[in-house]
Amino acid sequence: MSRATFYVGTIGGILGILTAAIGMIWCIYNAIFLTDFANLVYDILAFQYYFGDLGYFLLPILSSEATFSMISKIFAILLIISGILIGIGFFGMYRTGGGAMGIVGLITSIVGSSLGATLIYLGIISKVYDISSGVVYFIFIPLVLYTYPVLVPNFFYIWLGLVVLAITFIMLGVSTLAMRETFSMPSAATAAGVLSIIGGCFIFPYVLVWMKLIPLLGVVFAFIGLAMILVVFILWTAVFFSSRNL
Known part of the structure; x- marks a missing residue:
């Protein structure tokens, strides 16, 4: 029975590597979408100047939002599956003698990944209106302030989802450290635990996106955090596979 669970954990680690990689791509398209949103007013003015009212349908934000939403849904699905495994x-x-922290890891991984993924998915499908604004200048003199309302993903829910994931990885890191001597590769388990905690902490600043305080910086922090989590999944894969004979 224990050997089977370690094989399942190994598969989960491999799938987790893919999940973290998709998460990093998700961050990239998140940044692209935020940039397109910031430039939306200027894009509308430029496209309408050249293409008339049909110019709106050529706006970059439409394609970047669609891609961001698609990757978000894939990311959410992979989070749930890898978290369960x-x-x-x-x-x-x-x-195999890991104690109560093994149960903590079981519950935290399944509940945390599922809840975090659900909130991210909810943020994508429950869109809200936000205002893109821009000022047209003439020889450094501001002439007109343009504003344009547009439906965007609900970044509050997305941020909540990432907060849940951050706490999940921190707790899993603590569980891994607590059981490090039980694994067949204690040094790898220690590295996984430490990186999981640090990676989770790096995800928290995504709140800058929701609060609109240097949002791109929040995405950069999340990207770094998920890069660390990718390494954690690699280490978990090795640790679970090496522990299959315990």
Whole structure:
């Protein structure tokens, strides 16, 4: 039974590597969307000047928002699946003497990844109106302030989802450190635990996106955090696979 759970955890680690990689791509398209949104008013003016009212349908924000939404949904689905499989791997550690922290890892991984993914998905499908604004200048003199309302993803829910994921990875890091001597590769388990905690902390600043305080910086922090989590999944894959004979 324990061997089977470690094999499942290994598969979860491999899938987690893909999940973290998709998460990093998600951050890139998040940044592209935010940039397109910031330039929306100027794009509208330029496209309408050249193409008339049909210019709106050529705006870059439409394609970037569609791509961002698609990747977000894929990211959410992979989070749930990999979280469940990793949780089963932690359950295997509980059965081989890892103690209560194995159960903590099981519950945290399944509940945390599922809740975080659900909130991200909810943020994508429950759109809200936001205002893109821009000032037209003439020889450095501001002439007209243009504003344009547009439906965008609900970044409050997305931020909440990332907060849940950040807490999840921090808790999983703590669980991994607590059981490091139980694994067949304690040094790799220690590295995974430390990186999971640090990576989770790097995801928290995504709040800058929701608060519109240097939003691109918040995306950069999340990208770095997910890059660390990718390494964590690689280490978890090695740790679970090496522990299959315990």
